[in-house]
Amino acid sequence: MAMEERKAGRDPDVLRPRDAVEACRLKAAYGADGVFVAGGTLLRTQWESGAAAMPGRLIDLTAIPGFDAIREDDGGLVIGPLVKLSELTRAEPVASGYPLLAEAARRIGAPSIRNLATIGGNVACRIGDALPALLVYGAELVWRTIERNGVALPLEDWLADPGSEDGVRLLAGIRLRPAEAQESAGRLVGAFRKLGRREAFIPSLVTVAVLGRLAEDGTLRGVRIAAGGGSAVPARLRGAEAALEGARVGPDTLVRLTEAVLGEYRPASDAFAGADYRRMAAANLIAAEWLRLAGAGREEGR
Numbered sequence: 516m517a518m519e520e521r522k523a524g525r526d527p528d529v530l531r532p533r534d535a536v537e538a539c540r541l542k543a544a545y546g547a548d549g550v551f552v553a554g555g556t557l558l559r560t561q562w563e564s565g566a567a568a569m570p571g572r573l574i575d576l577t578a579i580p581g582f583d584a585i586r587e588d589d590g591g592l593v594i595g596p597l598v599k600l601s602e603l604t605r606a607e608p609v610a611s612g613y614p615l616l617a618e619a620a621r622r623i624g625a626p627s628i629r630n631l632a633t634i635g636g637n638v639a640c641r642i643g644d645a646l647p648a649l650l651v652y653g654a655e656l657v658w659r660t661i662e663r664n665g666v667a668l669p670l671e672d673w674l675a676d677p678g679s680e681d682g683v684r685l686l687a688g689i690r691l692r693p694a695e696a697q698e699s700a701g702r703l704v705g706a707f708r709k710l711g712r713r714e715a716f717i718p719s720l721v722t723v724a725v726l727g728r729l730a731e732d733g734t735l736r737g738v739r740i741a742a743g744g745g746s747a748v749p750a751r752l753r754g755a756e757a758a759l760e761g762a763r764v765g766p767d768t769l770v771r772l773t774e775a776v777l778g779e780y781r782p783a784s785d786a787f788a789g790a791d792y793r794r795m796a797a798a799n800l801i802a803a804e805w806l807r808l809a810g811a812g813r814e815e816g817r
């Protein structure tokens with residue numbers, strides 16, 4: 516279909532592939548004029564704002580069997596890309612094993628959005644607020660191509676480098692290894708924080724997730740920290756993780772942590788907040804959660 520016809524008011528064709536291979540083939544056939552649609556909540560904002568043109572074909576993923584399921588896998592979970600954010604907020608295996616993901620989903624949009632929006636769409640857009648939580652759990656993405664079923668790649672690697680735009684890749688699942696299997700002893704503790712310009716139903720300025728094991732001496736071990744928010748592609752903050760690994764609560768650690776976050780977190784400025792503000796906010800959010808998790812009041816060296 517020519518773009519001119521649609522500009523003249525013609526609605527796009529809606530295609531409903533019955534399986535993942537058919538979806539990939541349709542995308543390969545139509546290229547930029549065919550777009551995968553899950554909940555459509557993000558795409559709709561892009562079409563309405565003019566950030567993206569309405570394509571000629573919507574490749575509706577909702578009829579693909581198993582895409583809307585959460586299944587247990589080798590002690591962990593595989594979350595289908597069509598699982599709604601509202602489902603993630605209440606699914607027992609998510610709440611019990613991966614509570615930061617449930618909390619991140621709860622903080623996205625409003626109930627009406629969460630009832631349509633999917634985790635696959637949140638991940639595929641590369642800036643979704645669920646991503647920092649998935650990063651600290653070491654999530655892998657299972658990709659489907661026309662030729663290959665289920666190529667699993669670390670989410671962290673894909674965020675750092677999505678690879679060539681050539682070739683069709685459909686997100687077919689999000690794999691979470693058992694959180695309890697993570698190395699080092701101690702109770703698993705963590706936090707997800709989203710900062711916006713008001714408390715709820717607001718785009719994020721900064722999102723952070725912190726995960727670790729609380730050792731008997733009150734320090735955190737196996738620390739994992741990720742940050743995103745706004746148009747920033749989320750990433751692990753390795754320097755911040757090193758600053759908190761086994762560290763006692765105290766001013767020296769807070770200085771090291773703040774310097775690490777300011778040096779490695781790369782947000783963008785926009786009309787609502789500058790990059791410097793976001794960097795400082797991320798450092799403060801991580802510090803506040805670390806103090807809460809590791810136990811405020813324990814002085815360094817005591």
Ligand SMILES: Cc1cc2nc3c(=O)[nH]c(=O)nc-3n(C[C@H](O)[C@H](O)[C@H](O)COP(=O)(O)OP(=O)(O)OC[C@H]3O[C@@H](n4cnc5c(N)ncnc54)[C@H](O)[C@@H]3O)c2cc1C
Nearest residue numbers: 553554555556557558623624632633636637639643644686
């Ligand atoms: C009012 C409002 C508030 C919002 N608030 C937030 C918020 O607080 N935080 C936040 O993160 N987002 C927010 N969003 C954006 C959006 O709702 C979420 O990111 C949502 O999770 C996107 O999921 P979706 O199923 O609607 O994706 P869609 O809009 O269907 O798709 C999004 C993108 O992902 C691609 N895609 C979808 N599924 C796949 C797949 N399986 N394989 C490959 N590509 C795929 C699509 O082609 C498209 O490029 C908001 C949106 C609205 C309208």
